[in-house]
Ligand code: SF4
């Protein structure tokens with residue numbers, strides 16, 4: 517397992533986390549087995565916005581004696597007290613549901629308390645007006661909640677909450693379909709979405725990625741808009757390459773599916789290469805680097821994807837990215853102008869010319 521540090525904290529978060537959208541369809545024994553398999557594999561980040569209320573008692577049993585090995589994302593606004601999932605902005609219902617969840621999880625603290633699934637301005641208004649945001653903030657003051665997060669599919673809502681400066685983590689739907697304007701949750705243009713990822717990186721907000729495979733659609737050539745199946749490793753790499761991303765939440769239904777997700781670590785960089793999706797690049801995004809590294813290796817030894825990521829972040833005011841760039845062994849100044857990257861880039865980036873621009877910007 518690999519880990520990435522939460523910028524607003526000390527937590528080291530596994531780059532592959534576990535979502536719980538479908539695991540609740542299984543028997544309690546199978547859920548326990550899957551969660552324990554995940555823990556044994558080094559997964560330490562679990563999202564609890566499941567489709568089924570049954571997951572809570574099963575997770576509670578799976579985590580007995582191992583609670584410290586897991587970080588839980590618990591959603592304030594998801595109601596399970598009826599025995600199935602429901603969405604609510606009623607304060608009493610939220611309180612009851614959070615208590616209900618903690619009791620079954622056999623825990624008295626929440627690592628990440630999430631503002632749950634706000635996609636509309638009116639949802640946020642109700643959330644605030646009904647006192648749910650205050651309740652969540654109070655839980656943080658009392659030490660019950662360690663960090664506050666937000667789950668949304670809409671860049672506009674994410675930006676609204678980021679403006680309030682209260683969250684440390686954003687749960688956002690990221691996959692090439694959504695970024696390129698395809699599918700139900702393709703909310704916001706590609707550039708708006710990329711800008712959000714960069715803002716998160718700059719402000720130290722970690723992103724936990726939901727829907728990395730778009731419920732399997734991207735893994736199926738017949739249903740994918742690319743008319744070619746991506747692999748789980750390609751989808752995971754796509755999400756991990758986005759600025760701000762700390763963890764990608766697959767939603768395995770059993771141990772076999774979890775093993776498939778974890779086989780990412782057995783793949784080569786060629787097997788993770790997702791650059792064929794350039795076929796779907798919208799006009800506005802042609803010529804923009806997506807940090808995919810398909811143009812590697814550079815004969816001069818430059819990490820072209822990383823150099824571009826630091827450049828894009830630095831030009832948006834991320835001083836940390838500038839520092840990181842300046843410590844690189846090979847910088848844009850080492851480019852020998854061979855043109856290999858221009859010929860290899862499927863996204864039509866004029867990378868050789870861009871290296872000159874980058875060198876001028878950083879002065880090296
Ligand atoms: S220049 Fe092209 S191939 Fe290279 S990292 Fe950027 S998008 Fe990928």
Ligand code: SF4
Nearest residue numbers: 814851852854855857
């Ligand atoms: S043009 Fe520069 S950055 Fe591109 S492959 Fe050649 S040396 Fe590397």
